[in-house]
Amino acid sequence: MNGAPITMPTKLGAGVFALALAAFAMLHLQAVHQTILAVPAAIGWAAALYAVRPMVQKEKHSSLYFAFGVMAFLIFFLHETYEFTGKVRYFPLIVGWTGVALSVLDILSLTETRIGHAIHTVFGGKLEEAPGEGRKPMREIACFVAMAMSVVLIWLLGFLIASPLFVFLWMRMWGGKTLRSSLYGGVFTLAFIWVLFEWLLQYELYRGELVLWLMDMIQP
Amino acid sequence: MLDSILSMANALGTASLHFLAFKPMLYLVAGTCIGLLFGAIPGLGGTTALALLIPLTYGMDKPDAIMLMGGSMAATSTGGSVSAILLNTPGIAPNAATTFDGFPLASQGRAGEAIGAAATASAMGGLIGVISLLVVIPIAKEIVLLFSPPEFFLLAVFGLCAIAVSTGTRLLQGLIAAIFGFICAFVGFDYVSGIVRYTYGVDALWDGIKLVPALIGLFAISQMIDLAVKGGSISDDALQVKIQKVTDGIRQVFRNWSTMLVGSGIGTFIGAVPGVGGTVAAFLSYSTQVQRDPNPDVPYGKGNIRGVIAPESANNAKDGGSLIPTLAFGIPGSAETAVFLGAMVLHGLEPGPRLLFEHEDVVFTLVLTLTIACVVATLIVLALAKPMAYLTLVDAHILAPTVTVVALVGAYALQGEFGDVVIAMVFAVIGYLMIRFDYPRITFTIALVLGEITERSFFQAMGISDGSLGIFLTRTVSLILIVLCIATLLIPSFRSFMRKRKAAEAAGGAR
Amino acid sequence: MKPAYRLGAALIAGATLAVAAPAWAAGFPEKDITFIIPYGPGGGFDTYVRKIAPVMQKHLPNKVNVVPKNIAGAGGNKAAAQLYRAKPDGYQIAIFNMPGMLLDKILGRKVAFDVDKFEWLGRIAQSKYVLAVGTKGKHQSVQDLMKAKKATFKYAITSPASTSYVAGKIMGDILGMNINFLAGYKSSAKISLSLVRGDTDLSLFNTRSLAKWMKSGELKPVLSFEKKSPFKGVPTAAEIGHPELELLTIERVVGTTPGVSDKIQKVLSDALFAALNDPEIQGWHKKTKRPIDPLSGEETKKMLQASKVFYSKYKDTLKTGK
Structure with a gap:
């Protein structure tokens, strides 16, 4: 139960965070909704990160950054919410501020301090090891890129061209499948989508911007 | 009373005559197959199936049309459970709760067993829903009138409490995920104020973040990202996939009959409340099951078969329940019944408060259709469960790209909007991050489903009471719901308190 | 049901030209017309369109289909915005709920379309x-x-x-x-x-x-x-x-994208008017008592103008309501 001692810089960082958050809230209540408010918010956020980081075990750093990302999003959400008035922002404000409070608890629960341990006891914190730990970040990024590619391909070429292409490329380039089985994969996907959606269900699937543009060029 | 029962029995008899002929039965089976297929493919669902079937029914007799459409209506959630279990992809939204334990079972090589249990629970749930419907017809009106905005608000709060508690050791992360669900629910047109929030000029967001593309991303595609990052296949236990028995799943349902009964009860009840829907029913049934079973042999979320039975019995029982408001007032209890009634209008039938008296034949044909279709759908799924389970052995680099593109087509097909494809992909990344950093997706989903009802019905209640919060305390149903909320929140700590005391006593006794 | 060329078009753009070219000669319409319903399936607007669309296609030249399509969202504004931005070729028409659509403009709310610019093809019914x-x-x-x-x-x-x-x-x-x-x-x-x-x-x-x-x-x-x-x-x-x-009325009117040529408007408008007077629709009207009150495109424009004047009088009342 004996956590690391709380150092002076940590106290300072926490103080700056609290002040910044208060300033953010006060200015919003005064109906000052400018982008300039991002400045105290960012300072407070960075100060908090600086304050907390030394108290978190190295293995949990990626979780810490994620938790801070969550908080940044919540503060952004609050900033947007203050643009509205009355009933429109009533619930979003409750939800946003509750979120910030929970997010602070979440961050503290990652620290090796007495507070961190206390939060664990009350809420039942994270499992000792998140299932994601120990994954290869490069592979994850590659996968995100592949996924984003699929959307871009569909947007450009439409489902009927992009889908088989995507399946083929993935199987061939990432999965290390043979040319023949990758081709089969692509053709099978196309057949499935075409037969079910276009032929049986009479859907007109998205044609793709590039294809539509080309068709416009060809047609009179 | 007796009179009405006699006339009901009479109408039921007349209606059942349709089912003896070959052609109507063919329509029913065809409808069921369409329902299964539409249920299994994410993005398509009961409403899409019905909308596409409407033109086909123009030339048909009314009973035939009802059997075709009713069959597909009853089968969708059974079909949806298959993809929920095999691919962690709820085929339709009400199957979302099935993924929590269904998919872990599939990973352990027990997909066939899980599908067996899901299909059987679906059939039993469907039957219980229809039976309850027949029982409550005389008091249908009263049941529907019990629910006003204050009750809707508290029901939503109850749902949120129940789910929060069922996340167990990850309560804090669960609550943060719920906050995110709420934030997503705020996006789009706000009925209370008539303005549009947080859309940043994106048309696809006008009507809010639609549940189906969000679920497709959050469950299906994110799982495929996870699979691709890890490599291998959904199940690494090829031997288990081969030796498992579908009949074990069937047996499990009857061994856990109380789970199934409670689930069906919740499903019927929630179905009867117009505007809440099967997704909530399934979630509530799941969380109730988690709470009823404090010391499970297998933890929930890690492949407990009861976590499949509970939501699946509920989301099928709701079909029967959603006919209660239809019979009482001629208003639809679900999106599917809305389209169905729309189709009936084209056949010259006028849904209204007197539907039951003026069109008994239609009502009972529908009731019988739902009953038979449940059983037919289950038989078909049971027959196919084993071969479908082999899907869990397919290599990640074949499964991930194919499932991703089909899921994206599904997201697009829902409303023919490219924006939904982007939404699905954004949620895929969010979903993957949630898997990676261990934030439960269950609370996120339920908050997304309930967020809008919570906010809207709160302001409606305030309008009715002229701004007094007392409205939540002065109505019987509201009070019951408040008690339920408090009980739900307190039960876990009460249990752990009792456990500690027992342990202390035992220790004391030993001394 | 749908012309096969559509499928081919996606795969090989060249094929489109070959199959579609002869159709160009025959004049409007040469492909299916989409009849947009700005609400979900099952409601009153949906029922009207699904009943009228098949009758309307009987009265159109060139044997094309009129395909109902639900584009629900934002109280009908989503469909309106989509129609507003469509190609002005007359292949998309929509049913509108009339004082409802006028309202945003009268109250000066920002929406993605200008309701005055739509081309009106006629009125289906008034309640x-x-x-x-x-x-x-x-x-x-x-x-x-x-x-x-x-x-x-x-x-x-x-x-x-x-x-x-x-x-x-x-x-x-x-x-x-x-x-x-x-x-x-x-x-x-x-x-x-x-x-x-x-x-x-x-x-x-x-x-x-x-x-x-x-x-x-x-x-x-x-x-x-x-x-x-x-x-x-x-x-x-x-x-x-x-x-x-x-x-105070509810008007169910039909409109199309701004800038659709008069000739195309006339084809659509005539087909709609003929459909509403078709014995099938009139019979349905008598049986179900759903109102059918056909107006031509010109008369619809006049009616909408009058209704705009009426609602503008209450501009301030409506604004204070929020």
Whole structure:
């Protein structure tokens, strides 16, 4: 139960965070909704990160950054919410501020301090090891890129061209499948989508911007 | 009373005559197959199936049309459970709760067993829903009138409490995920104020973040990202996939009959409340099951078969329940019944408060259709469960790209909007991050489903009471719901308190 | 059902040219026309379009289909925006809920389209309102309601951007009633239920949909906005000295993208008009009592102009409501 001692810089960082958050809230209540408010918010956020980081075990750093990302999003959400008035922002404000409070608890629960341990006891914190730990970040990024590619391909070429292409490329380039089985994969996907959606269900699937543009060029 | 029962029995008899002929039965089976297929493919669902079937029914007799459409209506959630279990992809939204334990079972090589249990629970749930419907017809009106905005608000709060508690050791992360669900629910047109929030000029967001593309991303595609990052296949236990028995799943349902009964009860009840829907029913049934079973042999979320039975019995029982408001007032209890009634209008039938008296034949044909279709759908799924389970052995680099593109087509097909494809992909990344950093997706989903009802019905209640919060305390149903909320929140700590005391006593006794 | 060339088009753009080229010679329309329903399946607008579309395609040249398509969202604005931005080739038409669409413009709200610029093809139907109360309520006649100067009445609406709100607000203004609007009732069925339960006090209905609830004795009409009251013993607006209420209507009109050529407009407009007068639609109208009140494109434009003038008078009333 004996956590690391709380150092002076940590106290300072926490103080700056609290002040910044208060300033953010006060200015919003005064109906000052400018982008300039991002400045105290960012300072407070960075100060908090600086304050907390030394108290978190190295293995949990990626979780810490994620938790801070969550908080940044919540503060952004609050900033947007203050643009509205009355009933429109009533619930979003409750939800946003509750979120910030929970997010602070979440961050503290990652620290090796007495507070961190206390939060664990009350809420039942994270499992000792998140299932994601120990994954290869490069592979994850590659996968995100592949996924984003699929959307871009569909947007450009439409489902009927992009889908088989995507399946083929993935199987061939990432999965290390043979040319023949990758081709089969692509053709099978196309057949499935075409037969079910276009032929049986009479859907007109998205044609793709590039294809539509080309068709416009060809047609009179 | 007796009179009405006699006339009901009479109408039921007349209606059942349709089912003896070959052609109507063919329509029913065809409808069921369409329902299964539409249920299994994410993005398509009961409403899409019905909308596409409407033109086909123009030339048909009314009973035939009802059997075709009713069959597909009853089968969708059974079909949806298959993809929920095999691919962690709820085929339709009400199957979302099935993924929590269904998919872990599939990973352990027990997909066939899980599908067996899901299909059987679906059939039993469907039957219980229809039976309850027949029982409550005389008091249908009263049941529907019990629910006003204050009750809707508290029901939503109850749902949120129940789910929060069922996340167990990850309560804090669960609550943060719920906050995110709420934030997503705020996006789009706000009925209370008539303005549009947080859309940043994106048309696809006008009507809010639609549940189906969000679920497709959050469950299906994110799982495929996870699979691709890890490599291998959904199940690494090829031997288990081969030796498992579908009949074990069937047996499990009857061994856990109380789970199934409670689930069906919740499903019927929630179905009867117009505007809440099967997704909530399934979630509530799941969380109730988690709470009823404090010391499970297998933890929930890690492949407990009861976590499949509970939501699946509920989301099928709701079909029967959603006919209660239809019979009482001629208003639809679900999106599917809305389209169905729309189709009936084209056949010259006028849904209204007197539907039951003026069109008994239609009502009972529908009731019988739902009953038979449940059983037919289950038989078909049971027959196919084993071969479908082999899907869990397919290599990640074949499964991930194919499932991703089909899921994206599904997201697009829902409303023919490219924006939904982007939404699905954004949620895929969010979903993957949630898997990676261990934030439960269950609370996120339920908050997304309930967020809008919570906010809207709160302001409606305030309008009715002229701004007094007392409205939540002065109505019987509201009070019951408040008690339920408090009980739900307190039960876990009460249990752990009792456990500690027992342990202390035992220790004391030993001394 | 759909021309095969569409499928080919996606795969090989060249093939499109070969198959579609002969069709160009035959004039409009050479492919299916999409009839947009700005709401989900199952409602009144949906029913009208699904009934009329197959009849309308009979009256169009070139044997094309008229395909109904639901584009629900943002109270109909999403479909309107989509139609507004479409290619002005006449292949997309939509049914509109009329005072509803005008409203954003009159109140100066920002929307993604200019309602005045749509090309109007005709009117399908007009419904008039009837004011109704729950039979368990305190006030059971329009005189009671108008006498209760101090009372505030609760009135359920879909949203402050909906037609039900506009009609209720204007009526309250004309009859001098204090009305408190409760937003968030997503369908007319839910509005009716709130009245049956007694959560709210009064509501406007279209004449036909109220009839369903009267039979079971849960709701009761107290004032008809028609010239001749369809309900026995229920006064008309003119009879209580407010004939201007007759101008409150729900119009189901059909429009297409701004800039569609007059020639194409005429083809569509004629087909719609012929469909509405077709024995099949007229028979349906008689059987189901759903109103069918055909107007030509020209007359629809005039009607909408008049209705704009009417609603503009209440601009300030409607604005303070928020």
